[in-house]
Amino acid sequence: MAYSAAQIRPGRALMGWMTSEPDDHDRYRAIYEHHRQGLFTLALAITGCAAVAEDAVQEAFVRLWQGPPVAGDHVAYVHRAVRNAALDQRRRRAVRQGGDAGLAFLAAPAGADREAEHDLHEAMRALPAEQLEAVVLHLYVGLTFAQAAEVLGEPLATVASRYRRALDRLRSLLAVRTE
Amino acid sequence: MITMDDADLERRLRALRLVPPAATLDVCLARAWWRRRAVPPAVAASIAVLGGVMAWGLATTSRVAPQPPAEAIVHARTIQHEVEVRPFSDAVRSEVHTTMVRDPQLGLTTTITQQVVGVRFDPATVH
Numbered sequence: 001m002a003y004s005a006a007q008i009r010p011g012r013a014l015m016g017w018m019t020s021e022p023d024d025h026d027r028y029r030a031i032y033e034h035h036r037q038g039l040f041t042l043a044l045a046i047t048g049c050a051a052v053a054e055d056a057v058q059e060a061f062v063r064l065w066q067g068p069p070v071a072g073d074h075v076a077y078v079h080r081a082v083r084n085a086a087l088d089q090r091r092r093r094a095v096r097q098g099g100d101a102g103l104a105f106l107a108a109p110a111g112a113d114r115e116a117e118h119d120l121h122e123a124m125r126a127l128p129a130e131q132l133e134a135v136v137l138h139l140y141v142g143l144t145f146a147q148a149a150e151v152l153g154e155p156l157a158t159v160a161s162r163y164r165r166a167l168d169r170l171r172s173l174l175a176v177r178t179e
Numbered sequence: 180m181i182t183m184d185d186a187d188l189e190r191r192l193r194a195l196r197l198v199p200p201a202a203t204l205d206v207c208l209a210r211a212w213w214r215r216r217a218v219p220p221a222v223a224a225s226i227a228v229l230g231g232v233m234a235w236g237l238a239t240t241s242r243v244a245p246q247p248p249a250e251a252i253v254h255a256r257t258i259q260h261e262v263e264v265r266p267f268s269d270a271v272r273s274e275v276h277t278t279m280v281r282d283p284q285l286g287l288t289t290t291i292t293q294q295v296v297g298v299r300f301d302p303a304t305v306h
Contacts, residue, residue, distance in 0.1 A: 040200035054201060107196040117195060124192075139192050167185055170192075 024069045028061060031078050038141035039082050044105040045136045046086035052093055053086065060085035076150040079143060083151055102132055105140065123173040131166035134159050 032039070039060075043053035060081040070077050103125055109117035124132060137148035137159075145163070149156040 036200055036205075037197060041197055044198060050198065050201065057200070105198055107198050110196075113194075116191070120191060120195060135192070139189060140197060167188055171188055174188075 024074075025065060027074050028064050028078065031075055032061060035075065035078070035142075038143075039079065041105045041140050042079060042136065043082055043086040043089075045102060045133070045140075046083065047090050047093075048102065048104040049093075050104070052089050056086040056089045057082055059089070073147060073150060076143065076147040079137075079141065079147070080151045080153075102129065105136070119174060120170075123170045126173055127166055127169060131162045131169065134162040135166045138163055 036057075039057050040053055043056040044050060047053045047056060060078070063085070064078065064081055103121060106121060106124075109115075109121060111117075124135070127135070133152070134148065137143050137151060138145065141148075143151065145156055145160045149159045152159060
């Protein structure tokens, strides 16, 4: 289900407080408790800064709590709200995306597979932003392609195609590295 | 050259460790949540306090009923007016109260008696 801009626009606190249902609040809390890692990962992948990502998640939930009740897939809706908040934060704080910013959600390689992890990091760093976002949403945030499409506001086939191309590119990059 | 299928590649990608959110995020959200939720209870508490005060006021007011006859009230006010200009005396305060209640002519009720209790005066001036 696609949401209009008005549905995810912040503000209207009083109206939202009067109209939002307690059921929605409890649902948002449950979603946060279950998806907190994925939500933070999504925000961190966009902002490249943990503190800014936390602000984005918090801001998104405050907006959700203040907003009107929504229908449809709440999980996708919450992720979309967090993504929008993260994009706002990035614009507002002029956080530069580039370098390691896109992979800030990944911990530094360590342990016995450090070298293999490093290769994966390098390969992912070479992905176009759109493909990387598809990988993040599906693999690390744990959304279905349908949910990811809803979060991105793109057709499902587009998101699935980006993911497919990302895997192909990663595979080829890793093959080159191991030759 | 190592080849891998999608499932293997996905497994390797999923195995990468993620940066966890800080515990402060939970705290911030909890604070935001309670700030959000704090308004209705505060309003409810205010309403409850106001309601309690109003209920107390009504209950207090209702204790004066039944109202005394109109002529008795007038008479009591007259007495009160008279004693206010007399010399004070703490020692006779209760006596004055008792005297007034026993007065058959006035037919004073408890309410009327309470209006003059606390006014300290010489009982000799009442009659």
